[in-house]
Amino acid sequence: xxxxxxxxxxxxxxxxxxxxxxxxxxxxxxxxxxxxxxxxxxxxxxxxxxxxxxxxxxxxxxxxxxxxxxxxxxxxxxxxxxxxxxxxxxxxxxxxxxxxxxxxxxxxxxxxxxxxxxxxxxxxxxxxxxxxxxx
Amino acid sequence: xxxxxxxxxxxxxxxxxxxxxxxxxxxxxxxxxxxxxxxxxxxxxxxxxxxxxxxxxxxxxxxxxxxxxxxxxxxxxxxxxxxxxxxxxxxxxxxxxxxxxxxxxxxxxxxxxxxxxxxxxxxxxxxxxxxxxxx
Amino acid sequence: xxxxxxxxxxxxxxxxxxxxxxxxxxxxxxxxxxxxxxxxxxxxxxxxxxxxxxxxxxxxxxxxxxxxxxxxxxxxxxxxxxxxxxxxxxxxxxxxxxxxxxxxx
Amino acid sequence: xxxxxxxxxxxxxxxxxxxxxxxxxxxxxxxxxxxxxxxxxxxxxxxxxxxxxxxxxxxxxxxxxxxxxxxxxxxxxxxxxxxxxxxxxxxxxxxxxxxxxxxxx
Ligand SMILES: Nc1ncnc2c1ncn2[C@@H]1O[C@H](COP(=O)(O)OP(=O)(O)O)[C@@H](O)[C@H]1O
Ligand SMILES: Nc1ncnc2c1ncn2[C@@H]1O[C@H](COP(=O)(O)OP(=O)(O)O)[C@@H](O)[C@H]1O
Numbered sequence: 001x002x003x004x005x006x007x008x009x010x011x012x013x014x015x016x017x018x019x020x021x022x023x024x025x026x027x028x029x030x031x032x033x034x035x036x037x038x039x040x041x042x043x044x045x046x047x048x049x050x051x052x053x054x055x056x057x058x059x060x061x062x063x064x065x066x067x068x069x070x071x072x073x074x075x076x077x078x079x080x081x082x083x084x085x086x087x088x089x090x091x092x093x094x095x096x097x098x099x100x101x102x103x104x105x106x107x108x109x110x111x112x113x114x115x116x117x118x119x120x121x122x123x124x125x126x127x128x129x130x131x132x133x134x135x
Numbered sequence: 136x137x138x139x140x141x142x143x144x145x146x147x148x149x150x151x152x153x154x155x156x157x158x159x160x161x162x163x164x165x166x167x168x169x170x171x172x173x174x175x176x177x178x179x180x181x182x183x184x185x186x187x188x189x190x191x192x193x194x195x196x197x198x199x200x201x202x203x204x205x206x207x208x209x210x211x212x213x214x215x216x217x218x219x220x221x222x223x224x225x226x227x228x229x230x231x232x233x234x235x236x237x238x239x240x241x242x243x244x245x246x247x248x249x250x251x252x253x254x255x256x257x258x259x260x261x262x263x264x265x266x267x268x269x270x
Numbered sequence: 271x272x273x274x275x276x277x278x279x280x281x282x283x284x285x286x287x288x289x290x291x292x293x294x295x296x297x298x299x300x301x302x303x304x305x306x307x308x309x310x311x312x313x314x315x316x317x318x319x320x321x322x323x324x325x326x327x328x329x330x331x332x333x334x335x336x337x338x339x340x341x342x343x344x345x346x347x348x349x350x351x352x353x354x355x356x357x358x359x360x361x362x363x364x365x366x367x368x369x370x371x372x373x374x375x
Numbered sequence: 376x377x378x379x380x381x382x383x384x385x386x387x388x389x390x391x392x393x394x395x396x397x398x399x400x401x402x403x404x405x406x407x408x409x410x411x412x413x414x415x416x417x418x419x420x421x422x423x424x425x426x427x428x429x430x431x432x433x434x435x436x437x438x439x440x441x442x443x444x445x446x447x448x449x450x451x452x453x454x455x456x457x458x459x460x461x462x463x464x465x466x467x468x469x470x471x472x473x474x475x476x477x478x479x480x
Pocket of ligand 1: 047055056078083088098099102104123
């Protein structure tokens with residue numbers, strides 16, 4: 001099945017993450033998500049874009065929105081340095097750190113999340129939220 | 136000189152024009168345009184996207200935002216049927232018609248507009264608005 | 271990014287009262303077109319289109335209004351555009367359509 | 376898509392009163408970081424961060440607050456998060472940071 005899509009290619013500038021949030025909320029609103037779900041997706045997308053901007057070392061990154069019948073899949077991709085997914089550690093509350101919360105927040109807010117990352121080839125994080133589901 | 140860009144590729148669905156307006160207003164706001172200028176750009180971009188959706192016969196179209204130091208260039212492109220630019224007629228007030236206002240509105244609202252169209256290759260309309268200029 | 275239409279007959283049954291709310295663009299123009307033509311099919315009389323709550327309009331919306339105006343003009347009826355926001359009014363002005371429609375407010 | 380910070384000393388000069396307005400993300404986190412550290416450099420005392428007008432926060436904002444909290448904790452000082460909107464509060468809750476900061480309202 002081929003879904004309708006909106007794809008973006010964006011210069012890696014922190015200033016543009018707010019614009020991406022706006023676009024995300026427009027798309028999610030059109031699909032019919034609740035205000036709370038839209039807020040969740042704005043945060044999740046921002047976290048992924050922030051990672052691409054801060055960690056990929058590439059000067060451009062990509063977003064693909066795929067309109068499902070019952071939800072929205074958002075893919076954030078960079079063609080940067082990649083990282084070892086296994087070696088990232090979970091946040092530890094007894095010893096809170098300045099970093100390491102982004103991926104945890106994405107996983108908490110979205111219904112499905114998958115990450116692929118390859119050394120020197122880059123990272124793809126794919127996240128889906130379904131309409132009217134609360135898990 | 137290479138400018139920062141945001142590029143989009145969008146399925147030709149009228150439902151998405153509102154999302155493009157939202158993205159456009161976010162970008163224009165970030166650059167520092169006034170509310171009136173932002174409204175103008177939203178209309179101009181919508182007109183160009185509407186043309187790509189209604190007339191190009193292609194099922195996808197493209198937008199490129201180029202952040203200038205003193206303004207914003209927006210390019211709307213389709214790879215559809217193209218048209219003969221020379222043969223489009225100016226709106227005639229003594230005999231108003233249902234169509235033919237879109238390009239006229241774009242030309243009125245933006246500071247610079249150029250159109251390229253080739254038979255069976257498609258159309259590119261490039262429009263620029265400068266900061267703090269009123270013509 | 272959606273549009274709502276409400277309409278009713280004016281007090282003396284001599285005009286249509288129409289209110290638009292939201293954004294009138296390529297995704298919503300057909301809805302307006304059908305609505306206005308169905309009113310004209312019931313009775314040809316002046317239309318007063320209240321735009322107080324219309325946030326956005328472009329050529330697709332103007333096209334619909336020009337189409338219905340042509341139908342009304344045959345019977346010497348008019349379209350009144352009531353209380354448009356400044357960005358909406360601007361689109362009527364730059365196209366010169368403020369001289370074809372009766373723009374009020 | 377911008378953020379404003381205002382701050383002043385509390386009535387008895389025993390805490391910092393800070394108000395954030397707008398969106399706290401990767402583009403504005405550094406501004407907050409510099410601001411809070413410059414306050415701590417003047418005087419180490421409790422910080423009350425009023426979030427009534429903060430529309431958005433994510434991990435970049437949380438990171439800044441954790442960083443400054445570590446500095447304050449050395450002297451047994453606290454960060455109070457005052458009156459966050461529900462979407463902002465949710466980010467503190469899901470990360471468990473509502474147990475590290477004093478969230479009020
Ligand atoms: N797109 C990416 N490219 C390279 N490394 C990444 C990317 N996304 C995440 N990482 C790695 O995963 C780590 C954890 O990411 P995250 O949970 O978002 O926390 P933070 O960004 O605050 O470190 C990062 O520190 C980084 O090493
Ligand atoms: N992207 C495009 N692809 C093909 N034809 C186009 C395109 N843009 C404009 N045109 C042609 O130019 C004409 C005038 O466009 P416009 O002024 O926007 O008015 P309208 O779209 O209402 O006809 C259209 O009717 C169409 O024939």
